[in-house]
Amino acid sequence: MRLAPLIAVLVSLAAAAPAAAVEPTPRVRMDYRVEVVTSQVSTPWAIAFLPDGTMLVTEKGGTLRRLTRAGVLSAPITGVPAVSTAGQGGLLDVAVHPNFSSNRFIYLTYSAAGTGGTGTVLARAKLSADFKSLTGRVTMFTQAPRYSNSSNHYGSRIVLDGQGYIYVSLGDRAQYPPTDTAQRLNNHVGKVIRITEGAALPPDNPFYNTPNAYRANYTYGHRNPQGIALHPTTGEIWEIEHGPLGGDELNILKPGANYGWPVVSWGRNYDGTPVGTGQTSAPGMTASIFHWDPVIAPGGMTFYTSNAFPRWKGNLFIAGLRSMALVRLTLDGNRVVSEERLLTERGQRLRDVQVGPDGYLYVATDASPGQILRVVPTP
Numbered sequence: 530m531r532l533a534p535l536i537a538v539l540v541s542l543a544a545a546a547p548a549a550a551v552e553p554t555p556r557v558r559m560d561y562r563v564e565v566v567t568s569q570v571s572t573p574w575a576i577a578f579l580p581d582g583t584m585l586v587t588e589k590g591g592t593l594r595r596l597t598r599a600g601v602l603s604a605p606i607t608g609v610p611a612v613s614t615a616g617q618g619g620l621l622d623v624a625v626h627p628n629f630s631s632n633r634f635i636y637l638t639y640s641a642a643g644t645g646g647t648g649t650v651l652a653r654a655k656l657s658a659d660f661k662s663l664t665g666r667v668t669m670f671t672q673a674p675r676y677s678n679s680s681n682h683y684g685s686r687i688v689l690d691g692q693g694y695i696y697v698s699l700g701d702r703a704q705y706p707p708t709d710t711a712q713r714l715n716n717h718v719g720k721v722i723r724i725t726e727g728a729a730l731p732p733d734n735p736f737y738n739t740p741n742a743y744r745a746n747y748t749y750g751h752r753n754p755q756g757i758a759l760h761p762t763t764g765e766i767w768e769i770e771h772g773p774l775g776g777d778e779l780n781i782l783k784p785g786a787n788y789g790w791p792v793v794s795w796g797r798n799y800d801g802t803p804v805g806t807g808q809t810s811a812p813g814m815t816a817s818i819f820h821w822d823p824v825i826a827p828g829g830m831t832f833y834t835s836n837a838f839p840r841w842k843g844n845l846f847i848a849g850l851r852s853m854a855l856v857r858l859t860l861d862g863n864r865v866v867s868e869e870r871l872l873t874e875r876g877q878r879l880r881d882v883q884v885g886p887d888g889y890l891y892v893a894t895d896a897s898p899g900q901i902l903r904v905v906p907t908p
């Protein structure tokens with residue numbers, strides 16, 4: 530019997546078998562592909578859609594441009610206010626009034642210099658019929674106090690709720706070691722504020738009748754909230770903020786609530802020491818519904834309610850800077866069920882995400898030159 534050679538053949542077949550016999554690993558199903566709308570923008574900070582399907586894009590250096598879905602980028606729109614571009618400052622958020630077609634109102638946040646230093650400002654202006662200029666610009670709100678020792682943590686995102694109110698998120702201005710300013714109500718530091726579309730202080734604001742409190746304050750104890758979004762069904766404002774070393778957090782805003790910074794945190798100071806009490810919660814302070822450690826470094830966020838990606842309906846999308854990801858959260862009511870990170874293959878810091886009228890996701894990269902990306906479904 531010539532057994533030995535046969536065994537040798539069988540052994541060699543067995544050794545080779547795994548590679549030959551096992552099916553290829555199924556590829557991860559890609560639900561999307563990414564199109565570059567433009568690579569001609571400089572450090573874009575925010576995207577807002579106009580009713581005609583074109584976008585307004587802010588550039589941190591102080592310019593506002595219009596961008597078509599086909600990628601045609603306008604010259605700078607004139608009439609934009611002077612901004613302070615040091616550090617994290619510049620021309621920041623842009624929002625379009627729900628009745629823009631009749632009133633032509635747009636809103637900008639930006640950091641500006643004034644007595645005492647720089648601070649975040651909200652302005653409203655009319656966009657001309659030819660989209661080339663802003664007219665009738667009025668300052669709606671100025672954060673107080675200003676700081677001369679920091680050019681960081683300005684916030685700032687704008688939400689118009691369609692009920693006549695404007696919300697703006699405002700940072701803690703990066704004071705180190707952290708002071709308790711965000712915990713006190715006699716300032717706009719580390720707050721989300723609420724004013725009317727006429728720039729008035731609403732009498733139903735939570736601290737309207739509180740002695741010595743600034744009446745615009747809606748929530749407090751925030752660090753650097755760079756994203757707020759209106760929940761599509763509950764009408765609540767959801768907020769996301771940068772933690773220090775660890776401790777980015779997602780919050781649901783309740784009028785008058787204290788979100789804890791810098792007393793409690795899921796993170797640590799940059800030198801590794803505990804924040805405040807070193808605890809993650811305390812009586813009277815509202816817990817976040819989700820947090821990240823290590824951080825994602827969140828920019829803007831938006832709820833997805835369109836039909837282009839049926840599987841993503843009801844999800845929350847967040848632009849991630851340090852994480853270089855478009856973060857997708859699936860939700861069950863007020864609970865985060867799962868997290869997926871998209872666009873990581875591109876290795877780009879992401880500053881803002883918005884949904885277009887076409888149902889596609891539009892994403893701004895944090896770079897100069899930077900890009901506006903469009904995430905579209907694949908068949």
Ligand SMILES: [Ca+2]
Binds near residue numbers: 750788
């Ligand atoms: Ca908190």
